[in-house]
Amino acid sequence: MKNLFFWLLALSATSPTLADDPIECGRYIVEVIGACGNCHTPVGPEGPDTSKHLAGGMTFEFPGMAITVPNITPDKETGIGAWSDAEIIRAFREGVRPDGRVLGPLMPIALYREISDGDAAAIVAYLRTVPPVNNATEVSRYDFPLPDNWGPPLGVVPEPDRDDPVAYGEYLAGPLGHCVECHSPPGENGLPDHHNQLAAGGLTFPGPWGTSVSPNLTPTGLAQRSDDDIRQMITTGTRPDGSPMLPPMPFYAYANLVPEDLDAIIAYLRSLPPK
Numbered sequence: 001m002k003n004l005f006f007w008l009l010a011l012s013a014t015s016p017t018l019a020d021d022p023i024e025c026g027r028y029i030v031e032v033i034g035a036c037g038n039c040h041t042p043v044g045p046e047g048p049d050t051s052k053h054l055a056g057g058m059t060f061e062f063p064g065m066a067i068t069v070p071n072i073t074p075d076k077e078t079g080i081g082a083w084s085d086a087e088i089i090r091a092f093r094e095g096v097r098p099d100g101r102v103l104g105p106l107m108p109i110a111l112y113r114e115i116s117d118g119d120a121a122a123i124v125a126y127l128r129t130v131p132p133v134n135n136a137t138e139v140s141r142y143d144f145p146l147p148d149n150w151g152p153p154l155g156v157v158p159e160p161d162r163d164d165p166v167a168y169g170e171y172l173a174g175p176l177g178h179c180v181e182c183h184s185p186p187g188e189n190g191l192p193d194h195h196n197q198l199a200a201g202g203l204t205f206p207g208p209w210g211t212s213v214s215p216n217l218t219p220t221g222l223a224q225r226s227d228d229d230i231r232q233m234i235t236t237g238t239r240p241d242g243s244p245m246l247p248p249m250p251f252y253a254y255a256n257l258v259p260e261d262l263d264a265i266i267a268y269l270r271s272l273p274p275k
């Protein structure tokens with residue numbers, strides 16, 4: 001089923017919308033552009049543990065934080081299967097769980113607040129179809145007070161304009177794909193500085209692979225790269241000189257981006273103020 005979906009996707013230039021098919025639209029967001037599994041699926045020595053797809057358990061240690069990513073499969077006991085659609089949407093878009101507890105980092109909530117109502121509904125439709133996995137995860141520890149909320153309660157979040165490549169690319173690289181979360185350097189508060197240094201690169205990711213640093217994706221950083229080079233890097237994880245890209249760049253998910261979305265992302269990156 002999954003292979004058939006990606007095969008059909010390869011033949012179509014455009015990604016599914018909620019109106020076309022809620023589950024396929026949600027699958028494309030969660031598994032391709034959103035790469036939710038990059039955090040929510042635990043990684044073993046052989047790569048992502050497919051028997052625990054989206055079942056959480058990965059841990060991240062930073063000064064003052066011991067973060068464990070939760071289970072977002074529909075398991076009623078250890079996942080989100082007992083939550084209503086509205087509760088799930090509120091959790092990933094506003095960062096508030098049904099019991100009122102606010103989510104901490106690393107969820108890119110500031111960006112996810114702008115996921116459209118249609119795309120949010122599609123994400124839930126798809127998450128309900130994922131095999132439930134019983135996998136209890138630790139509660140994250142944050143040694144500092146989390147904010148009371150990540151912003152006022154959301155009203156209607158409109159659909160993006162899919163006919164304007166730069167605007168749609170901004171939506172893909174921001175709210176849906178969080179490229180700018182990893183590719184913007186930290187500001188004074190330690191969070192990615194989208195305001196002054198959007199996509200300017202320089203966030204560091206220590207891990208078993210050593211330390212990777214996100215490159216500058218503004219026109220300064222991509223000046224020497226053709227559109228084909230950028231397409232290849234995003235979807236294969238290999239640079240034009242043949243060198244492989246390190247984690248956590250989720251190119252394995254972006255391998256299934258439809259051509260129109262890749263073009264929109266590139267159009268948007270080329271439109272950014274050079275940094």
Ligand code: HEC
Nearest residue numbers: 034036039067068069070072091092103104105106107140
């Ligand atoms: C960069 C890592 C990262 C990415 C990408 C990510 N998440 Fe999360 N997510 C987390 C972490 C960490 C938490 C828990 C934070 C905490 O413990 O307070 C979380 C919590 C959640 C929760 C609340 C579950 C619970 O039991 O508390 C939901 C729902 C969720 N994520 C859905 C998603 C969806 C849907 C996507 C993709 C569109 C996604 N996440 C992408 C890291 C991530």
Ligand code: HEC
Nearest residue numbers: 177178179182212213214215233234244245246247248249
């Ligand atoms: C979870 C963090 C993360 C996310 C999300 C992410 N990237 Fe990356 N990206 C990286 C890191 C880290 C590197 C550098 C890897 C290395 O040094 O080998 C990288 C490398 C790249 C490169 C190679 C640039 C060069 O000149 O070498 C491109 C292009 C790129 N990312 C584009 C994107 C786009 C477009 C998106 C969103 C669709 C995205 N990235 C999302 C972390 C991320």
